[in-house]
Amino acid sequence: MSVDTRIEQANKAYEQTVFGADASGLPAAARELTALEADLALAQGQNLHAVYLDQRRLDQAVEDPRELELFQRAAELYRSLVDRRGEGEATFWIGCFHQVVRDDHETAIPLFEQALALATEAGDDLTKSYALRHLGFVNHAAGRLDEAREHLEESTRLRRELGFTAGVAANLIGLAYLAFAQERGQDCAALLDEADELAAEVGAKAVRDMVEEARQEM
Template identity: 50%
Template sequence: MVIIEDRIERAKEAYERAVYQGDTSMLADAEEALDAVEADAALARGKLLHARFQSAAGAPAVEDPAELPLFERALDLYRAVGDTRGEAAALFWIGCLHQFIRRDDETAVPCLQRSYRLAAESGDAGIQSEALRHLGIAAHAAGRLDSARDQLEESSRLRRESGNLPGVASNMIGLAYIAAAQDRPADAIAILDEAQVIARAHQAHAIVRHIEQARTAM
């Protein structure tokens, strides 16, 4: 994997060769490399803003107006440099913002579907699992419980394979709600019990709180 320092160094070398030797052959590649750096930075900064929204305590969280433009900038740059994996990630976060912050599944779902397809093409199981999770959430909200269950279970399988067990526990909360909605109360309790064991083992305190909230709601 090309690291940021390598891309910056490439730009420095391209500049020096152009200025001192009159050789401009490296400029285009160096500019593309910096576009990739900018895309990564925009995506990462947008995710930090999303984390602030998700972690807000006390007063109701307010969307940061910079978040969506950051994800959209990342998407444009990833497309420009032909980075399918990056494009899948940016589309996921755009979809996540519309779903989680704006409560707009109509806008979110096409982004999430496209993200899933591109992630599958590029072999990014992490983004596949994220897109499936949020597609499952949308299906649950629309009353398509069997579809929601299938998507969350597949997301969980991918997360287990990658070692993201706190993510598995998070998915299990949704699966418990689905079980309750399908009149499977014993399954719902068992799912939450397993999720709690996983979350506590990995010190996923926020997920533990969500599990307790789910128990109360059921």
Template identity: 50%
Template sequence: MGEDRIRHADALYEQAVFGGDRDAPALAERALDAVEADLALARGRILHARFLADRRPDPRELALFRQAADLYRRLGDGRGEGEALFWTGTYHQVVAEEYAEAVPLFRRSYALAEAVGDRLTLSYATRHLAFAAEAEGRPQEARERFEESIALREELDFRPGVAAGKLALAELLRGQGDRAAADRLLDEAAELAAGCGAHGVLGWIEAARAAR
């Protein structure tokens, strides 16, 4: 998609210079802003993956997500803005452990994703709202949101995400003393993760079992 937008910007340059189209430069800038937003979001996600591996925060991550969200907002791209706001919230929640800053971002991300029918971002936003509800002592809300996230991911056949969702729900239920349900969910999660090659998720599941 980025290459298509750059080619479109190049074509608009020719329209402006050779065709005398006065509107073309502004249209080209919008196309390039969209490329810049996509790139910022992608770079931020890679930095987040590195953080999950080594637990060393990189301040560029937050700046990139904010840049992406601002560009998408100015472009009127609700889908992109919703995704970028989710990742901005994830930085606050996971990296900085700032739940108060994260929750409004997740709620806005959820609303935007719902409005445009972006079920994948919806599944992420509600999952992280579940973590917030759990941390704030609202286990029933947390359970409902984990279940919503799992259901959305099942609809999308996003099996690694379903496995991660079942793991999160299992840990919540185990904390409430329902070990049988937790163990059943862990078994389901492990089978799913192994079946789709989600070795990272499988490692999380094994760690959860070892911590029992």
């Protein structure tokens, strides 16, 4: 596995300073190392979230407090770098932790809204799609079905534009549940059929399992 170029840059700045008496490269190296730490914290937090979801599938889910700590650390570091894109993504994941792991929608809502604003500012359509998706879930749970549909449809539009096929399929399942709640049976069936077709195209087995589960519940 190759060494990250940011570490290589830091090593060069070190040698340039120690052996060449030129410390001009240290500030940039420090910034890149901070960005690397932020990226690593975010990735580690996402890994722990995936572990939680896999455990939940087996009814063995246990909260790992490191997940929240890592996302919060990532957000703090991105904020110090004035990296709106990174801060928005990390903020979304903090909200996701509260919503998914702790079932705390009230804490999650302002975090999703902040993540949406930051992602919009940064032009990060993927994080926007995630924030909108999870705001849709919040609205659905609160009985605000029209708002939930609006958020999920916008998230789905963004995901189609990004070519995020598995994400589109996952959203269509959410829209199918909304259609069921609004007694739009024909829409519900069509949404699940498309979700299954898209999931099959990209080998998203977990999403196909969700489609089957949805069909059994509706």
